[in-house]
Amino acid sequence: MKRFLHSPVAVALCAALLFLPLKDLKSAALLFVFILAGLYAAPRIRRIKIPPLPFKLPRTEGPLQILAVAVFALLPLAVKDYYMDVLIMFGIYAILALGLNVIVGFTGQLNLGFAAFYAIGAYTYALLNTRLGLGFWPSLPIAACFASLSGLVLGVPALRLKGDYLAIVTLGFGEIVRIVLNNWDAFTKGPNGIAGIAPPSMAGISLGKLQHYYYLVFLMLIAAVFVIRRVESSKTGRAWLAIKENEIAASTMGIDTTAYKLYAFAFGTFWAGIAGTLFAGKMQFVSPESFTFMESVLILSMVILGGIGNVYGAILGAFILVIMPELLRDAQLYRMLVLGICLVALMIFRPQGLIGAKDASAGR
């Protein structure tokens, strides 16, 4: 009996039975087959050697960057509105992933509440616009700075903690922000959300049209890449890297670790504020529903999937995780399942992410 309980068949059966009340018999049977196959395959799969990337990334980024910019600049001429919409969301998530990558990827500080800063950016613009009639352009820096400031406010107490403890505090902060937005009816209109946010305009022309908005998001993404790359290769970027590698060694190098960790928090959340404003401007509606814990996990998954500590990795991760659910629309319910399987597979085969910064296996 005991042997049976530990067999893959029993495990798969249990999982399938637990799943049964949620869906019909057919999907439970399907799940049973999948888990059983997975459990049998897992020990064998690990032994398969995965070859390195089949192509070599060019040494200089120039040509790739120009190609990518050209492709994305020309896309609106070719694609339908539906894809435009998806690509705008990709741009917003890419900015978010870039921001989180500064904190998690460059500095090595786990943050599970990043959606809070995204929410703060979005609500700042929504409130400034609907209550004070402030336009998109003046609101953008205010929202970004406000998100950045809240990053600092969280950072001061939270950064005394490390690892798991920091993760829990940031997770808690994310929930606090969402719950406050949900319950402070008088100010944020609670779960009903804020509607009627004006889209941005430029020189008197509204940018509400999808194609125009696409270019706006696209330019912001380029700006984010440019600025973050510059900071990454500056002295500040080096200090972040040293803190990620070994905090004690970093402080014996004369790096003020507390200050640099705070910079990373403030700088990363700044981009969350930008992304939030862009999101509010696009949807013309915000509600707490858009900023749940799952959103934080999704952004973190983008960073991990693409490659921790790599700017282009974060963008690639955002691309995959925004586009993939659209392609899998029919299998909407299994989205998180597929995502989980993908991440587990990634941890086994490429722990540094698809295009990771440094080979994680090189000594410890």
Add this chain to the structure above:
Amino acid sequence: MLRLSGLHTSYGPVKALKGIDIEVREGEIVCLIGSNGAGKSTALMTISGVLKPDRGEIEFEGQRIEGAAPDKIVGLGISQVPEGRRIFPRLSVLENLELGAFTNNAGYGKKLDHIFSLFPVLKERSKQPGGTLSGGEQQMLAIGRALMAAPKMLLLDEPSLGLAPIMVSKIFKTIKEINNEGGTVLLVEQNARAALRLANRAYVLESGTVKLHGTGEDLLHNEEVRKAYLGE
């Protein structure tokens, strides 16, 4: 140059230093020896600002530095080579050295050449990740990294720890070399014999107090030291 007076440091309720007085003059190699738990590393970490003292004074070049943040102390010219080396394993040897110059990158190229002449093996491996070096090479890298800050004083915490004897003598020779070029060194060591031969002066610590002090030569011939630390 550096003077500790009446220094007390504790880890919570455990008193690790119970009022020690130590002096390091410019151009000296001073060595702290003692058994495990005597407070040697605690003394170094209190100097470098990683630990805060309960009481007592640390004076460096006439300036009180006790309780200052580690990065400020590095800025004043005291670099520490931490115990267990703590190099950045995934960064290349060159990147490790670059980070050493974080607070002070004046004359970067010259300092780098100097370190490569002290440790030619680091030049050969400058593009390799630090984690792939051998223990001895990592120790060299840790010393080289500390020297990149062009410190006035170098604090070394057990540089011989876990190294092959031939590496130990190579590291000690380099410490002497650094000293000959005018560097002041405060060294903590378990390897008492080699350390006392090298040191101008030495202090013997025992459960948080200074038990003996004198020139390296004197202590090497001291009856008590020979019994307790040299195994004779």
